[in-house]
Amino acid sequence: MVRFIQAQNIGLAYFEERFSLRLAEDEVFFTEWFESLPEITDLEKQGLDRIKVHFLRLIKRPPLSEETVKLVVLSPLLNLSGFYDEPFYMRGEQSIEISAEDEGEIIRGRIDILVIQEQLWLLVIESKRSSFSLLEAIPQALVYMLANPNQDKPTFGLVTNGSDFIFLKLTKENQPKYAISDQFTLLKRESELYQVLSVLKKLSQVLS
Template identity: 75%
Template sequence: MVQFIQAQNIGLAYLEERFGLQPAKDESFFTEWLENLPEITDLEKQYLDRAKFQFLRLVNHPPIAEETVKLVILSPLLDLAGFYDEPFFIRSKQSIEIAAEDKGEIVRGRIDVLVIQQRLWLLAIESKRSSWSLLEGIPQALAYMIANPDQNKPIFGLVTNGSDFIFIKLTKDDVLKYDLSDQFTLFKRENELYKVLGILKNFSQILS
């Protein structure tokens, strides 16, 4: 009998055991979040300063639903990074399934935002008091990325709860390998949305 498992209920250990997922050990594996990042204009900084201010004001009235995260933070970032323009287009609430071979298990879930060319996957989760909610979203995002039909090229992901951000890279050569960026947060004096936008802009250039 096939057992169905919800993506939000799995952990990294499950993905490593069932799908052979491995953390990359080569420091050069995921440099796209570090190197050759585009400049952020003064006008874009003003836009991001306002987005940060609006989001932090909402923090005083928890909980912050994932729809609010997408509206206040994620949508402006995607717009400024060029993901609303050709050759990209947005699909939301996409269903995915991945089968664990010979295990009689199928992982099911629904991704919040999918940026086509199917090589950038974005997951917005409810903003909670603890940043651990972000770490819990990483296995879920990786499950969606593993289910991507085009495994011949690197796939990128972003997990955010609005205040914190982690980028992911996944490749499939002989084995599935992944790595994570540093974690960026709005709870610093400097506006780390500048760095997040720079990384998204870099992804946009790489994927277009």
């Protein structure tokens, strides 16, 4: 009998056991989030500063839903980084399923936004769960990334709750491996949104 598991109810230990997924220990595996990043223009910085102001204004009256985070934070970031332009396309919330061989288990979940021909996955956590660590959402993001049918190219992910951001990279050749970036936040006096946009622009270059 097949057992169905919701993506949000599983942890990294499950993936390591069922899918032989391993954390890449070599820093060279995921250099896209810190190496040779594009410069951010003064105009882009102004746009990012407005995103921060709008977000800080909205969180004064919680809760802040996933849809509001997408509208106020994520959508402007994707626009500035070029993901609304050719050759990229956007798809809305998607259902996915993955299964481990001979395990009789199928994992089900939904992705919030899927970009670039299934090579960049974006997972938004409701901001009302501000105490919810982004690290706890990484297993759910990996579910969607593992479901990517393209085996020979790396898959990238971004997990955010509107104020904090973590990037992911996954490869599936031979043994599946993943790595995570540092955590960025717009809540610091010196907002790290500039770095977030720079990483997104780098990924747009890599994936185009």
